[in-house]
Amino acid sequence: MRLLHTSDWHIGRSLHGSDLLWAQGQVLDSLVDVVTAESVDIVLVAGDVYDRAVPSADATMLLDRVLVRLRAAGAQVVLTPGNHDSARRLGFAADLLSRSGVHVRAATASLDEPVLFTDRHGEVAIYGIPYLEPVVARHELGLGGGRSEGPLSHEVVLGAAMDRVRADLFLRPGVRSVVLAHAFVGGALPSDSERDICVGGVDLVPERVFDGVDYVALGHLHRPQSLTHRMRYSGSPLAYSFGEAGQQKQAWLVELDAHGLADVQPVPLPTPRPLTMLTGELADLLADPDLHLAEQHFVSARITDPVRPADPMRRLQGRFPFAVHMEWVGAGRPADARSYTDRLRGRGDLEVVDEFVAHVRDREMCPAERELIGQGLTAAAQDERLS
Template sequence: MRILHTSDWHIGRSFHGHSTVDALRGVLTALTDQVRDHGVDVVVVAGDVFDSAAPAAACYTLLTDALAALSDAGARVVVTSGNHDSAARLGFQAALLRDGIRIVTDPATVGTPITFDDEHGPVHFYGIPFLEPVLVRHRWPDVPLRSQRAVMEHAMGLVRADLEMRGGRSVVIAHCFAAGVEATAGVEREIRQGSLDVVPVSVFDGVDYAALGHIHGRQTLAPGIRYAGAPLHYSFGEGDKPRGSWLVDLDARGLGGVAWLDLPVPRRLVTIRGPLDELLADPAHADLVDAWVCAQYTDATPQREPMRRLQARFPHCATVMHLPDRVAEGDGLTYARRVRQAQARSHADLVDAFLQHVRAGEGASEREAQLIADVIDERTLAEARA
């Protein structure tokens, strides 16, 4: 049996204020082409189908179109809910879907497989929707469920018990943070170091393949335990990570092989860094006109209208950051102390003290000092005439 593993579509998520619906539609069309071109039997979507619990109407349309296209391409589809999804909204139409498309959102179904057969016999697909401990404790009141780890251990215990009774090959579809994931792999945005609810990889022992979601970059934790990542880049931190899906083959004995299939990147993400004038003029950046750009300018002081000026060269500049190469060490002086010291000298020194205070120790440049002197001279002359 040939399986395509994808996850974290995040339908409806914006990218720095820009809609990603059209870009995602194109990528999911390419995913459908993968299904057709490689003779995929089953597509599994491991959670975070939507980006929010209350997606807009256009998001439902995209999901419906994508699922129908995958089915028309010849695949059966199993979808589970993630932490971003509203299980009720994602699963409300599950009973109305065409044959071969199954959406798993109900914790009561954990341990009950969706079974498809091939020439070697049955393959059991165990969907585990995202299980928030506080929301599922009442379902298993005799089990202490205080963490994601405890919930997943219990869920996989139900899976293994059912699999022991049925026999055959098996695939688990789950949405969680598994131990061993690299911190730079495109970590889902709600995860923060120091508060990770980590699930040990050993929890998934006993199944032929674990199709995981929640991490936005592809990861291989074991030959049969993998993250496919998101099909789109949703942050500049993911910009250099490939987008795609895992093509999984099960033979008569279990896991036969896994291959990576690249998906197209609608618009590449690039981070550029340097002085603002250099970013605006350097011919090395000429090929970034069609890219999403994160510009980090390193001038000692903030520059005027950097976003407007950068977008004149890079129409898709999405964010601008002022990150000076050098930050002057503070001298410990308050603004009042600076003023008192400057007043003992001249008006120009007073203005320079103000600039140093608001520009992290950067006083007037040579050109600025000349402008300040000219303004002071004009004011002095006007006062003398009066």
């Protein structure tokens, strides 16, 4: 049996305000091509299908189109919600969808009820564990009632979920098994585009929690990586931050034989529009002939001019039309650690404006500018007294 492990589609996400739905459509359509070329039987989507709990109409239409195409290509689909999804919304009509070969496993209460598939070697049980928020999941998993019993970690709730999975597997001797889970497993490397799922380290889940199954298809972290041969993150199909620039995005092609996990191979995914980070003075970036490829990339620029240039983003987009982020770092003058109140105490209006201008453009006002500002402040004070 051949499985395609993917996750973190985040349909509807943008990049610094730039719509990515067209790029998501392209890369998700490429999964359909993989299903056809590799004779994939089942596509596993390990959470964060959407980018928000209430997705837009366009986002839901894209998911509908992709699921229809995956089924038409011959693969069934098993998907679970992540921390960005609403489990109840994603699970709408789950029973009806399962009849068409799309299996949405969004209910905590039934996480130990696998989707069963059959090949020439027998049965494969696929368990979908939805994202488990400890405070909510504790009740559904029978782990206690209130705050007085102490905080629960992701390790505790996922451990309880896996205990249920292993108990069900005990009653299915010889059945091969796969688990989908959305979690931060210890030893994995995060990116800067994931949303924190907890505070203080209690989101970390040790590998041993997932003992006892043939393959663990993980979601949540956007960097593709292998924790063990049988436990992997597919990563997101697109780069969702400039910290992921240059990453080769992928899915995992998983093969099961009569004895369990036989092989896992990476499947590279296309990059509809690469991400590039540029650093330098604005005039140099606009004139450098070696940057011609970046003209078709999403661009994040760090402008190092000693004085903030006029209208830098518009000028940057004149050459790099897909520039979506710009930061002026200036000459790097040391930051003032004083509070806002301390910086204003005992200062006149002109001194405050002078410091503001120096902060914005890293250069103090010249005498002519200071005189003009002073005249304006005096006139404003006179108008205020007259009123």
